[in-house]
Amino acid sequence: MESELIIKNLHANIEGKPILRGVDLVVKKGEVHALMGPNGSGKSTLANVVMGNPKYEVTDGEIWFKGENILEYSPDRRARMRLFLAFQYPMSIPGVSVANFLRRSLEAVREGNKPLEEGDNPSGKMAKRKSIPPGEFRKLMQEKMRLLKVDNSFINRSINDGFSGGEKKRAEILQMALLEPEIALMDETDSGLDIDALKIVSESVNALRGPNLGILLITHYQRMLNYITPDFVHVMFDGRIVKSGGPELAFELEEKGYEWLKPSDEQNGVMVNG
Amino acid sequence: MANTFPVGFSRSAVEELSRLKSEPAWMLEKRLHAWDSYERMPAPLGRRGDLGTLRIFSNFKFQQLTPYMPASAGDTLPASIAQSLKEALVDQRSGLIVQENASVLRTELSEELKNKGVILTDLDSAVRDYPELVQQYFMTTCIPVESSKYTALHAAFWSGGVFLHIPKGVDIEDPILTQIWLSAPASGLFAHTLIIAEELSSVRYVEEHNSAFEGEQPSLFSSVVEVHVKNAAHVEFSNMQDFGQNVWTITNKNAVHEKDGSTTWVLADLGSHAMLSTIGVGLLGNGSAGELVGVFFTDHDQRYSINTLSDHAAISTNAETLVKGVLTDESRVEFDGMIRVRPKAQQTASFLSDHTLLLSDACRAESIPGLEIGANEVSASHGATTGKIDEEQLFYLMVRGIEREEAERIIVQGFFEPVLQRIPLENLRSRLRRSIVRRMSKGYEGALDTSWIDAQERWEVEGVDEYAISLNSPAEEEEIQLAEY
Numbered sequence: 001m002e003s004e005l006i007i008k009n010l011h012a013n014i015e016g017k018p019i020l021r022g023v024d025l026v027v028k029k030g031e032v033h034a035l036m037g038p039n040g041s042g043k044s045t046l047a048n049v050v051m052g053n054p055k056y057e058v059t060d061g062e063i064w065f066k067g068e069n070i071l072e073y074s075p076d077r078r079a080r081m082r083l084f085l086a087f088q089y090p091m092s093i094p095g096v097s098v099a100n101f102l103r104r105s106l107e108a109v110r111e112g113n114k115p116l117e118e119g120d121n122p123s124g125k126m127a128k129r130k131s132i133p134p135g136e137f138r139k140l141m142q143e144k145m146r147l148l149k150v151d152n153s154f155i156n157r158s159i160n161d162g163f164s165g166g167e168k169k170r171a172e173i174l175q176m177a178l179l180e181p182e183i184a185l186m187d188e189t190d191s192g193l194d195i196d197a198l199k200i201v202s203e204s205v206n207a208l209r210g211p212n213l214g215i216l217l218i219t220h221y222q223r224m225l226n227y228i229t230p231d232f233v234h235v236m237f238d239g240r241i242v243k244s245g246g247p248e249l250a251f252e253l254e255e256k257g258y259e260w261l262k263p264s265d266e267q268n269g270v271m272v273n274g
Numbered sequence: 275m276a277n278t279f280p281v282g283f284s285r286s287a288v289e290e291l292s293r294l295k296s297e298p299a300w301m302l303e304k305r306l307h308a309w310d311s312y313e314r315m316p317a318p319l320g321r322r323g324d325l326g327t328l329r330i331f332s333n334f335k336f337q338q339l340t341p342y343m344p345a346s347a348g349d350t351l352p353a354s355i356a357q358s359l360k361e362a363l364v365d366q367r368s369g370l371i372v373q374e375n376a377s378v379l380r381t382e383l384s385e386e387l388k389n390k391g392v393i394l395t396d397l398d399s400a401v402r403d404y405p406e407l408v409q410q411y412f413m414t415t416c417i418p419v420e421s422s423k424y425t426a427l428h429a430a431f432w433s434g435g436v437f438l439h440i441p442k443g444v445d446i447e448d449p450i451l452t453q454i455w456l457s458a459p460a461s462g463l464f465a466h467t468l469i470i471a472e473e474l475s476s477v478r479y480v481e482e483h484n485s486a487f488e489g490e491q492p493s494l495f496s497s498v499v500e501v502h503v504k505n506a507a508h509v510e511f512s513n514m515q516d517f518g519q520n521v522w523t524i525t526n527k528n529a530v531h532e533k534d535g536s537t538t539w540v541l542a543d544l545g546s547h548a549m550l551s552t553i554g555v556g557l558l559g560n561g562s563a564g565e566l567v568g569v570f571f572t573d574h575d576q577r578y579s580i581n582t583l584s585d586h587a588a589i590s591t592n593a594e595t596l597v598k599g600v601l602t603d604e605s606r607v608e609f610d611g612m613i614r615v616r617p618k619a620q621q622t623a624s625f626l627s628d629h630t631l632l633l634s635d636a637c638r639a640e641s642i643p644g645l646e647i648g649a650n651e652v653s654a655s656h657g658a659t660t661g662k663i664d665e666e667q668l669f670y671l672m673v674r675g676i677e678r679e680e681a682e683r684i685i686v687q688g689f690f691e692p693v694l695q696r697i698p699l700e701n702l703r704s705r706l707r708r709s710i711v712r713r714m715s716k717g718y719e720g721a722l723d724t725s726w727i728d729a730q731e732r733w734e735v736e737g738v739d740e741y742a743i744s745l746n747s748p749a750e751e752e753e754i755q756l757a758e759y
Binding site for chain 1: 666674675681690
């Protein structure tokens with residue numbers, strides 16, 4: 001089965017307020033898509049809805065991944081299908097060590113997407129988890145940390161607890177490297193980073209880039225795209241993708257801003273997604 | 275050995291109990307006086323509109339209990355008690371008392387401590403062997419008989435119990451352990467602990483409360499713990515309560531301090547159908563200090579009322595109260611934490627915090643921190659939070675492939691960790707951690723998965739999780755650095 005993420009006519013609300021108003025998007029393995037757009041256009045909402053954040057209510061449309069409609073799947077099951085989200089604001093969880101959490105997470109993701117048994121809950125509950133031998137985990141961890149040039153001290157701290165903005169973002173990418181997703185959504189990974197941190201994070205993403213990984217890079221600014229060249233660029237406005245194109249579109253946006261893409265009222269009804 | 279003691283509390287039952295124990299007249303007199311107070315005093319009912327725990331206690335059918343229930347087993351320990359003892363502080367304890375129902379079955383104290391003049395015995399024997407000390411300290415200044423209707427009942431019917439006297443300057447580093455077992459339905463167990471730590475002495479003391487009996491007929495556990503801390507002495511008192519759901523618990527604990535004395539209370543409450551717990555720190559001497567670290571976890575329809583008092587009555591005293599609890603199912607917990615600074619208590623520092631996490635829609639928690647400040651040179655603060663698990667934290671863990679139930683468990687463990695790390699005894703900390711996981715795993719199939727806890731413990735003890743990355747392996751360190759430049 002092709003590792004495709006297919007989003008069809010997706011509509012979603014938060015607290016009754018519509019945010020996504022018909023998003024169509026296909027992300028394949030090996031491709032890097034940039035999703036741009038002004039604040040409040042629905043970019044982060046899209047990432048959260050694709051991962052199944054219960055805060056949002058999907059009112060119409062479909063999300064397909066690897067040939068399955070995942071709309072009813074719990075977030076953990078989506079993750080175990082190797083869908084990944086690098087959070088814009090990673091949560092801190094005091095009292096839980098990063099290493100312990102990541103080992104657990106890796107064990108879970110390696111179990112994969114178990115078929116539902118009769119009467120089972122929609123989480124696709126795992127029967128029995130195979131534990132990862134400490135030596136193997138340590139080796140893997142060192143390999144990824146070396147690849148991303150991450151200092152190994154943070155691994156023994158509580159999850160994101162007391163991390164600086166840059167450390168949190170790098171920790172997200174380390175998790176991404178470790179869990180080897182097939183499609184990764186990266187939500188404003190560049191926000192809150194100074195130029196040096198942005199360079200490091202971008203290099204990390206480039207290091208992970210390859211034929212086995214599809215990336216949807218959500219960003220407000222063009223600056224991260226100076227370091228990561230996308231294959232496709234999409235612009236989101238008012239809960240829809242209003243324009244799609246190649247990497248040159250990002251530069252056009254840098255010059256002209258977003259206003260020229262704002263759909264007028266009469267356009268609204270007939271807008272066709274790129 | 276059949277118990278022929280009559281059912282129900284009465285003046286004649288008090289007389290019968292004292293006669294069975296062949297007690298001196300002064301103790302009988304004290305018991306009878308307490309009985310009169312019990313009959314005269316009203317049961318506490320709480321405030322209108324509270325969660326009703328005190329009213330539930332006032333309706334408890336005391337008269338269906340047998341006031342005196344000796345141990346069933348004779349001299350040998352029942353298997354469940356023996357097993358529990360194996361888990362508890364096997365290697366590192368310096369003394370032991372095992373009480374089953376109203377009888378103390380075993381008393382041990384290391385030769386070294388005996389030679390230093392430490393006295394560890396059951397309270398019945400102390401009444402006989404050390405009458406002056408018992409008369410001076412037993413329910414007089416620390417927890418007076420008439421503190422409440424329930425302490426009066428306790429004074430009338432106490433049995434077994436612990437008497438610990440630490441002479442001047444003696445340090446007891448390896449803990450003294452008391453195990454109290456309730457193994458009979460429809461009985462009252464009135465366990466009393468009296469600790470006197472003389473000048474410049476110190477002790478670590480642990481009490482564990484468990485039950486092993488079947489059936490719906492509830493038993494009552496009534497406990498009074500009195501700690502007298504003399505000049506510059508230190509007492510560390512840990513208590514783990516894990517009774518079955520057919521036990522009702524009423525406990526009163528208080529420590530009174532002379533100059534520069536200090537106490538650490540560590541309280542872990544998991545069991546009992548209903549619990550009424552009052553813990554005090556009486557800072558009567560200049561420069562004295564008290565610390566209270568509390569953890570609870572309630573489920574089913576458990577009802578707790580927890581009341582703490584930091585009583586500052588002298589100059590330059592410190593108190594810190596830190597309570598963390600988790601509620602689930604239909605359980606209810608009332609927490610009432612009071613900081614009292616009396617007019618003479620200048621240069622007081624007192625801090626109280628109470629945090630509860632609600633895991634179900636039907637559970638309820640009520641937290642009432644209180645401040646009574648009579649002095650003007652005071653630094654006092656309190657804080658309380660009650661809330662559900664943060665959905666965003668949960669989502670974060672689930673997006674990393676972890677199922678909801680496990681994600682909740684991880685967050686709850688993280689919530690408790692800062693308090694658990696304040697528990698000085700590693701053995702207690704470790705067992706408590708496992709009890710919490712067991713509770714969170716309720717309804718799960720299969721055996722308890724402890725690999726998470728094991729890793730977590732390595733992380734806490736060594737600051738390093740061996741699963742993570744070897745920080746003390748220089749070769750690999752160098753490799754990383756080489757790659758970096």
